Amino acid sequence: MPELPEVEAVVNALGGIVRGKRITGVRVLRPQTIQSMSVTRFCRLLRGRVIERVRRRAKFILLDLSDGWTLVVHLRMTGGFVYAESRRPFPPTARVLFLLEGGARLAYTDIRNLGLIRLVRTERLDRWAEWRRLGVEPLSRTFTVRRLEEMLRGSRRAIKAFLLDQTKVVGLGNIYAAEALHRARLSPMRRAESVARSRARVVALYESIRETLREAIAAQSTGPLHLEFVNAQGQSHHPRRAPSPFRVYGREGEPCPVCGAPIRRIKQHGRSTYYCARCQT
Numbered sequence: 001m002p003e004l005p006e007v008e009a010v011v012n013a014l015g016g017i018v019r020g021k022r023i024t025g026v027r028v029l030r031p032q033t034i035q036s037m038s039v040t041r042f043c044r045l046l047r048g049r050v051i052e053r054v055r056r057r058a059k060f061i062l063l064d065l066s067d068g069w070t071l072v073v074h075l076r077m078t079g080g081f082v083y084a085e086s087r088r089p090f091p092p093t094a095r096v097l098f099l100l101e102g103g104a105r106l107a108y109t110d111i112r113n114l115g116l117i118r119l120v121r122t123e124r125l126d127r128w129a130e131w132r133r134l135g136v137e138p139l140s141r142t143f144t145v146r147r148l149e150e151m152l153r154g155s156r157r158a159i160k161a162f163l164l165d166q167t168k169v170v171g172l173g174n175i176y177a178a179e180a181l182h183r184a185r186l187s188p189m190r191r192a193e194s195v196a197r198s199r200a201r202v203v204a205l206y207e208s209i210r211e212t213l214r215e216a217i218a219a220q221s222t223g224p225l226h227l228e229f230v231n232a233q234g235q236s237h238h239p240r241r242a243p244s245p246f247r248v249y250g251r252e253g254e255p256c257p258v259c260g261a262p263i264r265r266i267k268q269h270g271r272s273t274y275y276c277a278r279c280q281t
Contacts, residue, residue: 001075001077001173002059002075002079002173003059003171003172003173003175003176003216004056004058004059004138004170004171004172004176004213004216004217005176005213005216005217005219005220006220007056007059007060007061008056008217008220009217009220009227010061010075010080010081010227011054011055011056011061013227014054014061014081014083014227015053015054015055017083018051018063018083018100019052019053019054020050020051020052021050021051021100021101021102021104022048022049022050022100022101023046023047023048023049023050023051023065023098023099023101024047024048024099024100024101025043025047025098025099026042026046026047026096026097026098026099027043027096027097027099028042028043028095028096028097029094029097030095030096030110030113032113033095033096033108033110033115033116033117034096034117034118035116035118036118036119036120037118037119042119045069045119046065046071046098046119049065049066049067049069050066051063051064051065052064052065052066057131057134057137057170058134058135058166058170058171059074059075059166059170059171059173060072060074061073061074061075064122068121068122068123069119069120069121069122070119070121070122070125071117071118071119072116072117072118072119072120073108073116073117074115074116075110075115076110076112076114076115077112077114077115078110078114078115079108079109079110079114079115080108080109080227080228081106081107081108081109081227081228082106082107082109082227083104083105083107083227084104084105084106084107085103085104087103087105090107090109091107091109093109093110093111094107094108094109095108095109095113096108133166134166134167134170135166135167135168135169135170136168136169136170137170137171138169138170138171138172138209138210138213139210139213143169143206144206145202145203145206148169148202148205148206149196149199149202151168151169151192152192152193152195152196152202153193153196154193155168155191155192155193156191156192156193158188158189158190158191158192158268159181159186159187159188159189159191159195159205160177160178160181160188160189160268160273161268161269162192163177163180163181163209164177169209171213172209172213174249174271174272175246175249176212176213176216178248178249178273178274178275179212179216179246179247179248179249180205180209180212181205181208181275181280182247182248182258182274182275182276182279182280183211183212183247184201184204184205184207184208184209185204185279185280185281186204186205186280186281187275187280187281188266188268188273188275189268190281248263248274248275248276249274250274251263251274252264252265252274256276256278256279258276258279259278259279261276261277261278261279263275264276264277
């Protein structure tokens with residue numbers, strides 16, 4: 001599933017090409033993708049509205065439209081966008097097609113059909129139960145060492161599970177939780193409350209979360225994984241991407257970049273966790 005850096009990269013790239021464009025029409029190819037209203041009403045409400053802003057909250061992509069509406073998109077595992085200047089056919093994984101003024105088109109694609117799209121009044125986003133449960137943004141000013149310490153103090157879960165909880169700190173998934181823990185030299189099995197007992201550990205975790213995400217966003221900016229372009233000649237391409245910045249994720253058996261010990265992989269709550277048993281305690 002795309003995490004905060006991947007979603008941020010899509011938001012930045014998508015905003016640069018669709019901001020200010022008017023939606024002239026909508027075609028829903030898979031009705032189940034649309035939530036909270038009928039397809040007919042969804043298409044009718046979108047038609048004629050201008051995309052004024054593209055932003056992110058947690059792992060949600062938000063397209064703020066004219067007249068106080070917001071299009072909410074969650075990519076889940078395999079969702080993405082294809083932006084085309086031509087009228088060549090879109091891939092069979094296209095689920096929703098947005099026709100834009102000037103002839104351009106934006107398709108939402110999803111191989112496994114796990115993503116969701118909903119249209120809501122911008123002022124009513126806070127009434128959405130899933131929205132209200134979202135935790136603090138890790139790169140915001142409201143995310144502080146003190147706030148992290150308070151959250152950690154009340155949790156007996158393993159620190160890896162704590163970081164994956166979107167009601168605590170949003171945007172971290174399996175990849176960047178492992179990366180942040182390695183940078184902070186904390187074992188993924190250590191209880192969250194035990195981290196809170198040491199100010200130094202809390203500070204290390206706080207700084208590692210922010211540094212890990214900032215580095216990942218910078219790496220993603222050369223080419224978001226979940227956005228594809230089709231030019232006027234019908235040529236499809238993904239933007240060039242930077243090499244993987246991962247220290248431990250997916251590197252089982254390889255030497256730790258800090259101490260040289262082999263990276264281990266264990267299962268936690270049904271998911272793979274990568275860490276260095278020597279560095280992370």
